[in-house]
Amino acid sequence: MRHRRPFARRSGVACFVVLVTVLGGVSRAAAQEGVRLGITYRPGFVPALALTDVQTDGAFAAVVAAIDSILARDLDFSDRFEMLPVPDSLVVGSGINYGLWNQLGAVWLVEGTLTVNGGRALLRVGLHDVVYGSLKNVQAFTLPPVASPGFRMAVHRISDAVVEWAIGEPGMAASRIAFSRRAPDGTSDLYVIDSDGTGIRRVTFQNALVFSPAFSPAGTHVLYQYQSNSGDESAIYETELAGGGSRVVASGRQLYLTPTYSPDGTRIMYARSTGRGTEIFEVERAGGRPRAVTSTRAGDAVGPTIARDGRRFAFTASATGAPQIYVQGEAGTRPQLISRFVRGADSYATSPDWNPRDERIVYQARVQGRFQIVAVNANGTEMRLLTAEGRNEDPSWAPDGRHIVFASDRAGYRGLWVLDTVTGRARNLVRKHDDRLPDWSGPFADDE
Amino acid sequence: MRQTVRWTALAGALLFGIVACGSNPPPDVEPATDEALPAESPGPDPAELAEAAARSICEQAATAARQGDYERARRLYDEAISEYAGTDCARGAGAQIARIDAIETIQERIHFAFDRAELSNEAVAVLDRKVDVLRSHPNVQLTIEGNCDERGSIEYNFALGMRRAMAAKNYLVGLGIAEDRLRTVSFGKERPLDPGHNETAWALNRRDDFIIPNPNAL
Numbered sequence: 106m107r108h109r110r111p112f113a114r115r116s117g118v119a120c121f122v123v124l125v126t127v128l129g130g131v132s133r134a135a136a137q138e139g140v141r142l143g144i145t146y147r148p149g150f151v152p153a154l155a156l157t158d159v160q161t162d163g164a165f166a167a168v169v170a171a172i173d174s175i176l177a178r179d180l181d182f183s184d185r186f187e188m189l190p191v192p193d194s195l196v197v198g199s200g201i202n203y204g205l206w207n208q209l210g211a212v213w214l215v216e217g218t219l220t221v222n223g224g225r226a227l228l229r230v231g232l233h234d235v236v237y238g239s240l241k242n243v244q245a246f247t248l249p250p251v252a253s254p255g256f257r258m259a260v261h262r263i264s265d266a267v268v269e270w271a272i273g274e275p276g277m278a279a280s281r282i283a284f285s286r287r288a289p290d291g292t293s294d295l296y297v298i299d300s301d302g303t304g305i306r307r308v309t310f311q312n313a314l315v316f317s318p319a320f321s322p323a324g325t326h327v328l329y330q331y332q333s334n335s336g337d338e339s340a341i342y343e344t345e346l347a348g349g350g351s352r353v354v355a356s357g358r359q360l361y362l363t364p365t366y367s368p369d370g371t372r373i374m375y376a377r378s379t380g381r382g383t384e385i386f387e388v389e390r391a392g393g394r395p396r397a398v399t400s401t402r403a404g405d406a407v408g409p410t411i412a413r414d415g416r417r418f419a420f421t422a423s424a425t426g427a428p429q430i431y432v433q434g435e436a437g438t439r440p441q442l443i444s445r446f447v448r449g450a451d452s453y454a455t456s457p458d459w460n461p462r463d464e465r466i467v468y469q470a471r472v473q474g475r476f477q478i479v480a481v482n483a484n485g486t487e488m489r490l491l492t493a494e495g496r497n498e499d500p501s502w503a504p505d506g507r508h509i510v511f512a513s514d515r516a517g518y519r520g521l522w523v524l525d526t527v528t529g530r531a532r533n534l535v536r537k538h539d540d541r542l543p544d545w546s547g548p549f550a551d552d553e
Numbered sequence: 554m555r556q557t558v559r560w561t562a563l564a565g566a567l568l569f570g571i572v573a574c575g576s577n578p579p580p581d582v583e584p585a586t587d588e589a590l591p592a593e594s595p596g597p598d599p600a601e602l603a604e605a606a607a608r609s610i611c612e613q614a615a616t617a618a619r620q621g622d623y624e625r626a627r628r629l630y631d632e633a634i635s636e637y638a639g640t641d642c643a644r645g646a647g648a649q650i651a652r653i654d655a656i657e658t659i660q661e662r663i664h665f666a667f668d669r670a671e672l673s674n675e676a677v678a679v680l681d682r683k684v685d686v687l688r689s690h691p692n693v694q695l696t697i698e699g700n701c702d703e704r705g706s707i708e709y710n711f712a713l714g715m716r717r718a719m720a721a722k723n724y725l726v727g728l729g730i731a732e733d734r735l736r737t738v739s740f741g742k743e744r745p746l747d748p749g750h751n752e753t754a755w756a757l758n759r760r761d762d763f764i765i766p767n768p769n770a771l
Contacts, residue, residue, distance in 0.1 A: 291743065314743060317708055330711075336698060336738030360715045360739050363708050376712065378739075381719065383712040405712035421709055427668060428709050453668070455706040469706060476706070498706060541707055 144490045146529035152212035154186035154271070155235075159217040159228065168251045169219055172228065172260055176215070178301055179264030179278035182532065184508070184525035185271070186213065203238040211235045213271050226250075230263055232270045242270040257304060258549055265548065268505075275462075277503035279549045282510050283308070283318035283327050284521060287539035295329055297346065300503070300523075300545075302534050308346060319365045320546035327544075328354065328364035328373065341375050355388065355395060363408045366390070367415050368461065374398070374418065376407040385409045385420055399433065399440070410459040410466070412483065419443070419457040419466050419483065427452045430468050432483050443485040444470060454479070456499050461547065462506030467491070469498045469511075478511055480526060491526055501545045510534060510543045607633050607640035614649065623653045652771050655686045659695065663721060665759040668705065670716035672724060680721060683763070684728045692770040696736045697721050698762040702755035703742050714739030721761045736766075 156177055159169045181188045189211050206214050214233040219226060231243040246263050249255045258279055265276030280300045285293045292312045298305040309315050314332040321327070325347065331340045340356030341364045355361050360378040367374070374387045377395075383405040388395040399406040399420065406422040419432045422440065429452070431440035443466065444454035453471040460466065464483045469476045478491040478500045491500075495515030502509055503523075513522045520536035521543050614629035630646035630653075637643045661683070663676035672680070687693060699714030718737035726732050747754035765771065 293743075314740075316711075332738075336696070336740060337736075339738070358736070360711060362711050378712070378715045378719070378737075380723075382716055405709065405716060407712045408708050421706075423709075423713075428706075453705070455709040499708075 144493050144529070146527065148528040151185070151187050151528070152271070153189045153210050154180060154213040154215065155189040155191050155206060155209065155211040156180060156215045157191055157217075159219050161219040165219055165221060165226070168226065168248075171251055171256075172217070172219070172248075175257060175260040175301070176217075176264055176267075179261055179276070180215070180267065182301060182523075183264070183268050183276050183278065183505075184528050184530055185268055185276075201233055203233070203235050206233075206235045207238075213241075215267055228263065230267065232267055257299065261300070262549070274507075275505050275548065277505040277508055277545075277548075280504050281320070281324060281546045281549065282501075282521070282534065282543050283320060283546070284512075284535070284543040285316050285318065285329075285541050287541065288312075292334065293541075295327065296540070297327075298535060302532075305535070308349075309344065317363050317542050318544045320544055321366050322368060322370040322547050324546040324549045328366065328375075330362045330364065332360075341373070343373075355386070365409055365411060367411050368413050369415055372411075372415075374409040374411060376409065376420075383407055385418075408456055410457050412459050412464075413461055417483065419459055419468075421455040421457065421468075425452075428455045430454050430457045430466065430481075432466075441485070443481055443483065444468065444479070445488065458501045458509075459483070460502045460506045461504055465506075467500040467502065467509055469500065478509065478524070491524060497522075499542050501543050503545045504548045508545075510545050512541050512543065603637050604640050604642075607637035607642035610637070611642035611646070611649075614646075618649070618653055618656075623657050627653055655690065655771055656765065656768065658682050658686050659693070659765055660763050662760045662762060664756060665717055665761075667702070667755070667759065668713065670699075670713060670720050672720050676721075677724070680724050681728075684725060684730060687725070687730050687734070690771055692767070694734050694736070694766050694770070695725075696738060696764040696766055698744075698764060699737070699739045700744055700746075700758060700760050700762065701742045702758045703745060703750070704755065705742065707741060710741035711739050714741050717759075717761055721763075 159172050161169050177188065180186055189209060201214065212235055214235050215230065217228055217230040219228050226248040227245050228248055229243065229245045232241045233239070234241045244266065246259065248259050261278035264278040268274065268276035277300055281297050282300060283295055283297045286296050287293045293315050294307060294311055295309040295315055295318050296305055296307050308327065309329065311331060313334050316330040319328040326343050326345050328341060328343050331342050332338065338356070339359065339361045341354040341361045342351050343354050344351040354364065354373055355375060355377065360383070362376050364373055364375040371390055372387055373390050374385055376383050376385050382401060384397050384401060385399040385406045386395040387398045399422070401422050401424050404422050404424040405428070406420050408421045409418050410420070411418045417432055417434050419430055421428050422431050429442055430444035432443050433440040451471055451474065454468055457466050457468040465480050466483055467478055467480045470479045472490065476496050476498050477493060478497045479488060480491055481488040495513050497511050497513045497515065500509045500511040507527055508523055508525050510521055510523050513520065515522065516533065518537050519539050521534040521540050522531050523534050524531045610629050610633045614626045617629065618626035627650055630650045633640065633643045633646045661679050663672070663679050687695070697718040699716065699718035701710040701714050705713065715737060718739055722735045722737050725735060745754070745758040746760070747757045
């Protein structure tokens with residue numbers, strides 16, 4: 106192996122290990138258990154990747170420039186690579202000089218060629234393993250016209266393919282984030298934005314209280330909580346993003362909130378108030394009779410998130426008096442507490458989201474009086490603090506199971522942020538609006 | 554203040570009388586002035602003047618009540634009673650004051666401890682006062698709106714707000730108020746009374762609001 110740059114990204118973001126000891130009762134109690142809740146990022150080896158300009162015959166310079174910039178940003182935002190600056194003098198011709206790229210420190214090299222035949226744009230992309238001096242993978246992708254709405258997403262999918270070829274794990278470029286934006290008049294509506302922060306668009310026009318969006322697995326539909334401004338109407342809606350058609354999933358005189366899909370998209374869970382508190386209900390997406398799946402009786406159970414196995418789910422409940430995170434198996438089985446509850450301490454944990462690829466659950470917990478994002482395994486082990494500055498809320502996993510999006514005021518203004526839970530690198534996604542309750546979609550498929 | 558209101562009303566009534574008297578003057582007569590008014594003219598009936606003044610006060614009071622300025626409305630009705638006894642307005646003012654008292658009793662907020670939905674002793678006393686009014690006005694409906702301070706999470710606060718609304722509803726139902734008269738809703742932390750970020754604001758914002766959707770039933 107000739108990996109000369111085992112810790113390539115030295116910028117201080119990647120390799121820092123900060124142990125933030127949690128003060129107050131939580132830390133004292135935790136210390137007694139021999140556990141500390143701290144921020145620890147250990148990214149390990151980050152391979153350097155060189156992305157060369159896409160080659161073409163000259164008539165499609167604008168298209169190529171768009172492709173180059175989208176690919177560069179996506180591969181950077183994947184946080185899987187150290188992006189290597191490519192000197193202008195280095196042009197990829199007919200052959201790849203692996204020795205030269207090796208000298209520059211590249212581990213991976215990405216090159217592409219755009220051809221247009223009969224109005225169809227074909228982008229052939231190759232990934233080279235510079236260390237072994239071989240072509241790792243190559244594929245031709247059909248691209249829609251650059252002005253069409255699907256163009257950027259098509260390029261995002263190519264970025265994700267490169268990540269998958271190089272790392273063997275999915276990317277998250279071809280995905281979107283839905284969130285609730287509060288207008289100055291106090292009403293909220295839903296917006297959707299691409300994972301790279303472009304293409305923002307408003308998707309509901311209720312001018313009412315619209316919260317808690319949740320993408321369908323294919324990303325074609327969004328569930329949300331609707332409440333009229335007078336409070337008279339409360340419902341769970343499902344809206345189709347492309348056509349804009351909506352239907353009522355559940356409604357009535359009770360309060361309906363926090364909807365979510367099962368990973369296979371066939372079921373919907375949501376919380377509904379009862380006479381005494383709030384319980385979680387489940388209904389087939391095709392319709393039918395909703396059934397209660399929690400029985401906290403006097404507590405408030407809200408915010409379900411379903412495991413990738415489709416059976417277990419995590420939720421917030423206040424059985425102890427303070428809201429905490431629980432995991433439950435089949436309906437009627439006993440819920441297990443997985444957040445750290447200390448009686449009498451300033452203990453408050455809500456808003457869980459189950460990782461789409463593994464057993465980790467992220468949620469928000471009060472730490473030293475402010476909300477921070479915490480990750481923990483579904484069995485309560487390996488608790489990690491992911492944020493420490495500002496107020497951080499409502500996390501949602503990316504389809505790569507590695508990044509999260511959340512609402513934060515860490516920069517002195519409200520906005521949505523994306524955090525890589527491996528390196529600790531954070532980027533601002535949307536800023537200077539009162540944007541809340543983000544939900545990260547799954548991967549957007551080809552037939553969008 | 555009382556005097557101001559009274560004189561404003563009287564002046565208004567006088568002006569009304571003058572305009573009414575001058576409505577049919579001979580075309581060649583000089584413009585009417587105070588001196589030009591013949592002393593022996595019958596003039597407006599003092600009782601009618603008082604009635605007009607009181608009517609004006611009652612209208613102002615009704616407007617104030619509609620706008621939720623119950624203090625001003627109550628003061629104006631008191632004025633009508635003490636200064637314009639015998640007028641229609643004064644005769645109805647007592648009932649109007651009782652109505653305002655009833656509205657204020659029903660609308661009086663209750664407050665909660667942080668992250669709790671249990672009723673405090675103070676809240677129970679406030680609710681007990683509502684029961685009397687609700688019993689004597691059986692057609693009055695009530696929407697109970699639960700609210701939270703800004704410190705909790707958005708979604709959980711909707712549930713907590715609902716539990717705060719239910720706590721009040723269940724107490725009222727326990728005292729015999731029909732369940733179908735009471736509606737519970739939650740606004741979570743979306744409708745703060747005080748936008749501040751301190752304990753005073755938070756304490757104010759952890760509350761139930763009581764809205765009468767059909768105020769004419771009172």
